[in-house]
Amino acid sequence: MSDETETVLPAPGTVLKTLSEIPDPGGLPADFAPTPIVILRSGETVTAYLNVCPHAGRPFSLPSGKTLVSEGRYLVCPFHGASFDVATGACVGGPAGKSTLKPVAVTVVDGQVVAA
Numbered sequence: 763m764s765d766e767t768e769t770v771l772p773a774p775g776t777v778l779k780t781l782s783e784i785p786d787p788g789g790l791p792a793d794f795a796p797t798p799i800v801i802l803r804s805g806e807t808v809t810a811y812l813n814v815c816p817h818a819g820r821p822f823s824l825p826s827g828k829t830l831v832s833e834g835r836y837l838v839c840p841f842h843g844a845s846f847d848v849a850t851g852a853c854v855g856g857p858a859g860k861s862t863l864k865p866v867a868v869t870v871v872d873g874q875v876v877a878a
């Protein structure tokens with residue numbers, strides 16, 4: 763028996779956000795429950811990860827939905843400053859060590875970010 767609960771991911775084709783809503787560069791939480799997902803945009807690159815920082819489990823998005831992306835390529839946790847490569851999810855600085863974010867497969871179809 764495992765203590766871990768299964769992560770519920772969106773079914774392929776589920777619309778998670780309208781691309782034009784997402785700041786470029788920037789990010790927003792996905793329109794999906796119960797699993798928190800953050801969608802990141804940098805130019806034509808759109809990626810998504812579980813919206814849970816591996817350092818202390820806090821969300822990357824502030825209550826306003828604002829998500830910090832620095833230099834167009836680093837997701838920055840607003841709580842203690844861990845930074846992650848937007849394209850790969852790899853931690854590149856701060857207190858989250860060598861962790862990597864859990865990816866959520868997405869694609870863009872007709873201006874919508876959808877689960878892949």
Ligand code: FES
Pocket residue numbers: 815816817818819820839840841842843844856857858
């Ligand atoms: S919870 Fe993200 S850096 Fe601490």
